[in-house]
Amino acid sequence: MLLLVPADPLRPARPDEHFAGEARAARDAGVAVAVVDHDVLARGGDVDRAVAKVPADDDAVYRGWMLRSEHYAGFAEALARRGVAVRTDAERYRRAHELPGWYEALAGVTPESVWTVGAERTEFDTARLALGAGAAVLRDYTKSMKHHWHEAALVPDLADAEAAWAVASRFLELRDDEFAGGFMLRRFERFTSAEVRTWWVDGRCELVGPHPDTPHDVVGDPDLSAVAPLVAGLGLPFVTVDLVERSDGVWRVVELGDGQVSDLPRTTAPVRLVEALLGHGVQCGSRPV
Structure with missing residues (x-):
């Protein structure tokens, strides 16, 4: 196994401090470790430059900051050009990373959910009505704003269209350009x-x-x-x-x-x-x- 971790932005030859403990544990276990430039990957920039320090390997595992699904796909393609096969390919990353990818398989053990494609009000209202009455929790395909629970996560009553959209609007404001995929409405459970x-x-x-x-x-x-x-x-x-x-x-x-x-x-x-x-x-x- 080859462990890939983000480089420290100030010391690019070293792992980011957040993942340094995992890098040390891997090396102690005899696992090779290489750093990648997460900032470049997250921007969808020169991905070949971002992975330039990675040696060839047939079982690479990334442990790092979140990447949008399309940026992970570019990351995996750049690694493949260097003879590196990632354990999790781009399709399976998207299935795990985005809630619509796994929801159907786990529908019986997770709160009932509906979602939109994009952030339009009309699509949001269609999803809201489809879920029915009661409270719901709002998020997008990859993340919630649970630390802003009352203003951008909890929809107290799906029947109240204006109050529900106010929560969605605040969610959009907080997520800004990190908004991923569309709105997810998940039935509230205690x-x-x-x-x-x-x-x-x-x-x-x-x-x-x-x-x-x-x-x-x-x-x-x-x-x-x-x-x-x-x-x-x-x-x-x-x-x-x-x-x-x-x-x-x-x-x-x-x-x-x-x-x-x-x-x-x-x-x-x-x-x-x-x-x-x-x-x-x-x-x-x-x-x-």
């Missing part, structure tokens, strides 16, 4: 537990820990019996699945993401993630998976 981030390699859950937003939460093993076969069926090589317990005791998927651009909580040792990627992890929990 959750009672801390959010748990699980890490899956080749369809197997290899690591369980807290969510990066709440790294000091003590989390137990979620019940994966309903979720595991569905995640495995997606055929995605490296993903995270964030779960939370609903008020009726059922564990629900709140997010699936590509593992390459999912943040690792600072309380989780980087070596555990490296071991999982190498196939040396310990399968999650004691409940059936």
Whole structure:
């Protein structure tokens, strides 16, 4: 395996400090590490220059900042020109990274959702009416604004067209040019537990820990019996699945993401993630998976 991480913008020969621990853990495990220029990749600039320091390898895994799906595709193409095969190709990255890519497969274990293509008011209203009455949570294909919960995430009543559009407008303002794909409206469900981030390699859950937003939460093993076969069926090589317990005791998927651009909580040792990627992890929990 070859681990690719973003370069430090001020010291381009070194890994970005945020991913330096993972780079050290990989090298300690005998894994080669190379840096790429994330800023160039994120702009869709000279991608060949961005990957100029990457040696040829047939199993490269990126661990870095989020990339738009189209920019990841350019990244993968530039790597291929250098004889580098990424474990997650562009099509599977999009399926994991964008909620419409995985929603149908996990519809039974995640809140009911509808979405638009683009940000037009008429499309938003069509989606809003399709979901029906009640509260919903707004996001786009790749990200929510949950830290702006009342102004740009929670739609208290889908029947209130003007109030719902006010939330969507604020969301657009905050996301600005990072808005991805279209609006997603997800039916509000009442959750009672801390959010748990699980890490899956080749369809197997290899690591369980807290969510990066709440790294000091003590989390137990979620019940994966309903979720595991569905995640495995997606055929995605490296993903995270964030779960939370609903008020009726059922564990629900709140997010699936590509593992390459999912943040690792600072309380989780980087070596555990490296071991999982190498196939040396310990399968999650004691409940059936």
